[in-house]
Amino acid sequence: MGQPRGLVEVAPFARRNYYREAVKRLRKLARKFHLAWGGAGEAQRRSYRILCNSPVPEKPLAIASGLGAPGRNGLVITPEAGSRVIIAAMTLPFALEGDGPLSGKPFPLCGGCSPVAPCIRACPTGALRGDGSIARERCIQWYASGGDIQAGSGRGVPPEVAAKWGRRLYGCTCCQDACPHNRGPLSGAATEEGVLPALLDGGELLSLDDESLKARFRGTALGMAWLSAETIRRSVRLALRGY
Numbered sequence: 001m002g003q004p005r006g007l008v009e010v011a012p013f014a015r016r017n018y019y020r021e022a023v024k025r026l027r028k029l030a031r032k033f034h035l036a037w038g039g040a041g042e043a044q045r046r047s048y049r050i051l052c053n054s055p056v057p058e059k060p061l062a063i064a065s066g067l068g069a070p071g072r073n074g075l076v077i078t079p080e081a082g083s084r085v086i087i088a089a090m091t092l093p094f095a096l097e098g099d100g101p102l103s104g105k106p107f108p109l110c111g112g113c114s115p116v117a118p119c120i121r122a123c124p125t126g127a128l129r130g131d132g133s134i135a136r137e138r139c140i141q142w143y144a145s146g147g148d149i150q151a152g153s154g155r156g157v158p159p160e161v162a163a164k165w166g167r168r169l170y171g172c173t174c175c176q177d178a179c180p181h182n183r184g185p186l187s188g189a190a191t192e193e194g195v196l197p198a199l200l201d202g203g204e205l206l207s208l209d210d211e212s213l214k215a216r217f218r219g220t221a222l223g224m225a226w227l228s229a230e231t232i233r234r235s236v237r238l239a240l241r242g243y
C-alpha cells in the first residue's frame with residue numbers, strides 16, 4: 001500500500017537532534033574536566049570550547065584524530081558505527097597522549113566491499129565521483145540543506161536532481177544505506193532531543209509563514225539556523241510533486 005498523499009518524509013538521522021545531544025554530552029564532560037583541571041568563568045568557556053556544525057574542517061580533523069577513515073561516500077567511516085555518525089569537538093587547555101581506535105575493532109576499509117562501490121551505484125543522482133568527493137550540485141542532501149541558497153548560486157534545484165527527489169522533506173541516505181559498514185545495531189546513540197515523526201503533512205507546512213515554520217522545527221534537526229524557511233518550503237514542494 002502506498003503512502004497517504006500529501007505526506008513528506010524525514011530521514012531517520014533527522015528524526016532526532018543528534019547535534020544537540022552531542023553538545024549536551026560535551027558540556028557535561030567540560031564541567032567534569034573543569035572540576036578536575038580548573039579554568040573558571042570565562043576561562044572555562046575559552047578552554048573547553050565546543051564545536052558542532054562549525055566552520056572548522058571536521059572530517060579531516062576526525063580522520064587525523066584516528067576516529068575513522070575517509071569513505072568513497074564522502075564521509076568518515078568509523079569502526080564503531082560506519083558513517084552513521086555526526087562530528088562534534090571540544091578544545092582542551094592541555095595536550096593528550098595519542099591512543100588507538102576507540103573500540104579496538106579493525107579499522108574500516110573503504111572500497112573493499114565490491115568491485116563497483118555500492119554507495120556509488122545507490123546514489124540516485126550520480127553525485128559520488130568515486131574518489132571520496134561529492135559533486136554537490138548533484139547531491140539531493142546539499143539542496144535539502146540549502147547549500148545552494150547559502151552559496152548564493154541562485155540556479156535552484158536542477159531538473160535531473162528534482163526528478164529524483166522522491167518524497168523527501170529532509171535527508172537523503174541512499175549512499176549510506178548501501179554501505180556494508182552501516183549495518184548492525186548502533187549503541188549509545190539514543191536521544192529524545194528534537195523528536196520528529198517520519199512523515200509530516202506537506203500541505204500544512206506550506207500553509208505556515210516563516211516564523212511559524214521556524215517555530216514548528218525549533219530544537220529539531222530541521223531547526224538549524226542555516227536551514228531557512230525558504231529551503232524547507234522548496235523541499236516540501238519538490239516532495240509533493242512526487243505524488
Ligand code: SF4
Pocket residue numbers: 122123124125126127128134138139140141142172173174175176
Ligand atoms: S546524499 Fe543522496 S544524492 Fe547525495 S551523494 Fe548520497 S545518495 Fe547521492
Ligand code: SF4
Pocket residue numbers: 071072073074109110111112113114117118119120178179180181
Ligand atoms: S559502500 Fe563501499 S565504497 Fe562506498 S563508502 Fe561504503 S565501504 Fe566505501
